[in-house]
Amino acid sequence: MSDSDEIPKLARAAGMSLDQKYHWYVSAQMLKDFANLVAKAERERCAQVCEDHFSSDGDWCAKQIRAQTWHVHAKSGHEKA
Numbered sequence: 001m002s003d004s005d006e007i008p009k010l011a012r013a014a015g016m017s018l019d020q021k022y023h024w025y026v027s028a029q030m031l032k033d034f035a036n037l038v039a040k041a042e043r044e045r046c047a048q049v050c051e052d053h054f055s056s057d058g059d060w061c062a063k064q065i066r067a068q069t070w071h072v073h074a075k076s077g078h079e080k081a
Contacts, residue, residue: 006041007038010034010037010038010041011024011026011034013033013037014030014031014033014034014037015027015029015030015033016030016034043065043066043068044066046065047061047062047063047065047066048062050062050065
């Protein structure tokens with residue numbers, strides 16, 4: 001993720017909030033939601049690269065990437081859904 005504006009946007013989408021001193025307030029669930037949103041955004045960027053740069057199999061490649069779903073779980077880390 002390279003866009004510095006995208007990280008705070010995803011954090012807010014996960015329910016995180018920022019106080020006047022720029023301290024983030026988060027819960028464990030918010031962190032999990034944030035991690036999942038970041039992973040989804042990263043998959044979308046990869047899928048877009050496939051569509052933009054691979055003419056023969058680009059659509060197939062992008063579809064496969066978008067079909068992957070990884071979720072962060074509290075006890076076991078990353079697991080494929």
